[in-house]
Amino acid sequence: MPHPPVSVSKRPSIAEYLAEAIFSGRYQPGDFVPKEVDLATQFSINRSAVRSDLRQLVDAGIIERISGHGSKVRAFESWNILDPQVTEWMTRYAAPNPDIQREILAFRLDVEPYVAMTAARRATARDLVAIEEAFDGMAREMQSQLGNKRLHSDYDIAFHVAIFKATRNIVWSQLSHILRPAISLLIESSNESATDPEASLERHRQLMEAIRARAPEDAFRAAQAVLAGTADALGIRPGDAILGSAWAPLPAQ
Amino acid sequence: MPHPPVSVSKRPSIAEYLAEAIFSGRYQPGDFVPKEVDLATQFSINRSAVRSDLRQLVDAGIIERISGHGSKVRAFESWNILDPQVTEWMTRYAAPNPDIQREILAFRLDVEPYVAMTAARRATARDLVAIEEAFDGMAREMQSQLGNKRLHSDYDIAFHVAIFKATRNIVWSQLSHILRPAISLLIESSNESATDPEASLERHRQLMEAIRARAPEDAFRAAQAVLAGTADALGIRPGDAILGSAWAPLPAQ
């Protein structure tokens, strides 16, 4: 059997190039990216192709095209950070802006306990399978001595995404994208698993078991516990979270 | 002074046309939309312009382009319903799918009390101004006998969006888009304000006052009260909400 075409080498993606350049800070909000013709000549592709790619960045809210002037990087607040494409770029090219990362993490601290609670109420058998597979992946990747950080974080993400999906609500499910950059950031910057991997894994296990047992309040607290390490690893006190403190009245915290 | 150019008449937006056609159900998931050349000739614009517009639908997750075959409408689950552009289309062209509308409303019932609570903790003076202006608009539009339904719902949306923004968190702020279709749908289908406008307005007022007074728990309950009418107007029991029941242990419900 011949190799699958190994020399396909699709045309370079200007969107990808510019996304990397913008998210890594080489172009800041207010800056103008190179003009169409320059990009076209630099990458040896046609101007139409460049325009097609720029359209993608416009749809993501990242750049703004000013007729007759150029393409300007928009302010962070305008970026569609809920767009899966944008979160993927954030995940891939890391911290575009520490403030945004902090806000995303704060959001995550707010909602994930509630998501876990809901998942405990509604998860189907298939959802549990997905959660368990992700968990097993985390465990496996941690045990093997040459534990791949990258792979571990992938399973970590899959674990949390599976819980979001287990809410059986399309909005929550799609929101799960938002946590990918948050988790990746954590892994990059000396993650909490590094400090005490077994304890972290155990907290994840308890969360999974609470969902499987259909114990919403246990799931809520287990998720809080999972996130606690996450929070102070990035210097965010759980108290900064929006909803956390409201749960003080819960029994047996 | 001459009129500002009244005859500009920008080129027809194929994206807009197709969005209307898809969201109103004329093209269902799995269907193929007309091919590029047909659209180009039908609207008397160039094929490049058509392709640019199709790109927008692709970025929104609504269609999928199959090289050499056509552009297929994707399944609802794939639509980026968190994309502001998509929610705007949903708002404008109404119920693409009752199921999605229900899920969005369920989500709203889940999160809005918490958002209100947070807003009560963090709202700045400017946030309060925005909330109040929206509220005044609602009140004004209700009092005037020729109360414009459309305008009232616009102020209603602005009111709730302002509360989301008052969380001072970028993720929550951007999420506020999701409630626009939910509110609009409500208005279209014999809204609750129609049944008892004054009571509804009063509930909104109490929510606003709780936020102004920095009373998070009051804000939480006030938001629940505002949403209660909304929920049963569309036949969704508050119990269906993810987080609602969890608040039973709150004091003085």
Place this chain on the structure above:
DNA sequence: TGCTAGCGAATGTTCAACATTTTCACAATC
């Protein structure tokens, strides 16, 4: 039945020209 080659239709890419918008410099005017 199952595999392969090839055809046709549609999308993807390229090229070149022209239209429109915006800014800026400079001159004309009050």
Place this chain on the structure above:
DNA sequence: GATTGTGAAAATGTTGAACATTCGCTAGCA
């Protein structure tokens, strides 16, 4: 001197035509 008008320059927006590539389908063959 300040304002206003004019035109050139530079960038994005649009057009049209041609060619490349991809994918589904079908006819033909073993």
